Amino acid sequence: MVSLASTRQRRSGRGERPTFELEQALWQAGNRWVAGVDEVGRGALAGPVVAAACVFEPSTELPDQLRDSKRLTDPQRRALADWVRQYSLRWAIGAASHREVDRLGIVRATALAMLRALQRLGPVDHVLYDGLPLTEFERLPGTAVVHGDMRCASIAAASILAKVIRDDLMARLAVRYPGYGWEENAGYGTPSHRRAIRELGSTPFHRRSFQVRMDTDEE
Secondary structure, three states: OOOOOEEOOOOOOOOOOOEOHHHHHHHHOOOOOEEEEEEEOOOOOEOOEEEEEEEOOOOOOEEOOOOOHHHOOHHHHHHHHHHHHHHOOEEEEEEEOHHHHHHHOHHHHHHHHHHHHHHHHOOOOEEEEEOOOOHHHOOOOEEEEOOHHHHEHHHHHHHHHHHHHHHHHHHHHHHHOOOOOHHHHOOOOOHHHHHHHHHHOOOOOEOHHHHHHHHHHHO
């Protein structure tokens, strides 16, 4: 069991804990519902892109452990995902399948997953999302935040929730398709996963468009 101590707002910036600094400016400007959204699975060789979106109250106390999901252990992520489910006002999940990644390309599929999460979340006044500006978000009242999962608490929370949900999905798929190590690598291109593809072939959940990249990497 991971203990989640709370902290009030801290200064934001790379290398520090994410805070509500960006959200606070939007709340003070009259934006009641400020959503953070992020995705995981962008670079995987198999499985969907999964996005999460969440909205918090301005008075929410943030756990000290809140970080970019990649900097956390699995038990820490799971404890924080439970915290997001319990203490966010609203949260939602969206996904783009491996087939949509192949058909649309990874950038558009990523945007689609995030838009689906936002649609399921319900009405919001402003969206904070990780990365560079997306064409698909031009009509939304939103802000792209570079390194958003390191700076913005709502984005970090969404990243953690999306990561835990996608990891669990890939672990379930690993039971159906043993030998690829998805319960450990979540479909990412680890050496053992690449070796399994060469030895066992691809599954229906592998991204065909990423096979070309894998072949190129091995040349």
